[in-house]
Amino acid sequence: MSEFIRIEDLKVHYPIRSGFFNRITDYVYAVDGVSLSFEEGKTYGLVGESGSGKSTIGKSIIGLEKITSGNIYYQGQEVSKEARNRRSEYRRNVQMIFQDSLSSFNPKKRIGDILAEPLRNFTNFTPDEEKKKINELLSIVGLSEEAVNKFPHEFSGGQRQRIGVARAVAINPKLIIADEPVSALDLSVQAQVLNFMKRIQAEYNTSFLFISHDLGVVRHMCDELAIMYRGRFTEYGTREDIYSNPQHIYTKRLLSAIPQVDPNNRDQNKLVRLKVEKDYQQNSAKYYSETGRVYDLVPISPTHKVAIKDQVLPELHKAVEGAE
Numbered sequence: 517m518s519e520f521i522r523i524e525d526l527k528v529h530y531p532i533r534s535g536f537f538n539r540i541t542d543y544v545y546a547v548d549g550v551s552l553s554f555e556e557g558k559t560y561g562l563v564g565e566s567g568s569g570k571s572t573i574g575k576s577i578i579g580l581e582k583i584t585s586g587n588i589y590y591q592g593q594e595v596s597k598e599a600r601n602r603r604s605e606y607r608r609n610v611q612m613i614f615q616d617s618l619s620s621f622n623p624k625k626r627i628g629d630i631l632a633e634p635l636r637n638f639t640n641f642t643p644d645e646e647k648k649k650i651n652e653l654l655s656i657v658g659l660s661e662e663a664v665n666k667f668p669h670e671f672s673g674g675q676r677q678r679i680g681v682a683r684a685v686a687i688n689p690k691l692i693i694a695d696e697p698v699s700a701l702d703l704s705v706q707a708q709v710l711n712f713m714k715r716i717q718a719e720y721n722t723s724f725l726f727i728s729h730d731l732g733v734v735r736h737m738c739d740e741l742a743i744m745y746r747g748r749f750t751e752y753g754t755r756e757d758i759y760s761n762p763q764h765i766y767t768k769r770l771l772s773a774i775p776q777v778d779p780n781n782r783d784q785n786k787l788v789r790l791k792v793e794k795d796y797q798q799n800s801a802k803y804y805s806e807t808g809r810v811y812d813l814v815p816i817s818p819t820h821k822v823a824i825k826d827q828v829l830p831e832l833h834k835a836v837e838g839a840e
């Protein structure tokens with residue numbers, strides 16, 4: 517198997533401080549026990565509403581967030597805290613694209629220097645090699661060589677995200693974490709940026725972890741998806757499992773919230789949404805503990821896992837068999 521990164525039982529709890537002495541009074545359970553593994557050349561989706569812990573997972577993987585507990589393995593070896601933070605082989609192979617590139621790029625740096633940064637950190641390129649590579653990167657994302665001397669604010673949002681893609685891909689990482697990379701863009705521009713990512717994947721066999729709050733956006737990108745709610749996974753499966761055979765009421769709710777383009781189906785969709793919402797209100801006890809916590813994932817097929825109370829499992833198996 518070509519699994520190269522495995523995240524095991526990751527927890528990130530942020531302390532909440534209050535009072536005169538600024539003592540820790542509670543914790544935000546931003547990520548509360550999730551496991552994920554990545555194989556080469558695949559695209560993974562991480563989808564959930566705002567505040568569910570998606571960015572925290574991404575930042576933990578690239579070492580920008582302090583992990584409360586859990587482990588990360590790279591090529592079977594545990595990645596130490598130090599290796600997550602410094603210029604290690606691991607960090608070379610895991611890069612991130614952020615939602616808002618205007619704030620993730622240094623506004624005083626020219627694009628040439630922004631793209632050169634990973635090359636200078638991780639390679640020993642001569643100035644000529646560096647220049648050649650930067651031009652190649654610009655052409656991969658459809659920008660001309662003149663971009664080199666410009667500043668981030670001189671580009672449109674879509675162009676800047678493409679520069680973010682170019683920077684992430686510069687040192688040919690195995691995994692690119694793309695945190696809502698197109699959420700701030702118009703629909704037509706979104707498609708364009710996504711297409712560049714697909715092209716890069718086809719060329720370099722890069723894996724992507726695609727973070728989004730919208731199941732509609734990632735539909736055509738992802739081989740496998742994790743659905744996230746309050747720091748936990750409610751469901752994990754292939755694209756087929758999630759979009760054609762969703763089992764957790766939260767997944768169903770997210771699916772019914774995808775905006776519909778076709779006006780002919782609007783009434784029908786409204787009915788579906790109402791039904792899903794009713795189901796959500798009536799059956800939430802099967803899917804969440806008394807404290808509102810999402811249950812542990814249980815496999816219901818070789819590819820599909822659902823977070824559900826054990827007693828409900830036989831019922832679910834029947835439903836899944838019936839659907840096949």
Ligand SMILES: Nc1ncnc2c1ncn2[C@@H]1O[C@H](COP(=O)(O)OP(=O)(O)O)[C@@H](O)[C@H]1O
Pocket residue numbers: 530531544545546564565566567568569570571572573
């Ligand atoms: N540095 C922080 N300190 C305290 N709470 C945080 C911090 N960063 C994120 N959180 C909280 O953790 C939860 C998950 O945040 P985040 O991972 O950004 O969610 P998402 O990316 O899904 O919108 C949210 O409740 C957020 O308010």
Ligand SMILES: [Mg+2]
Pocket residue numbers: 567570571572695
């Ligand atoms: Mg986020």
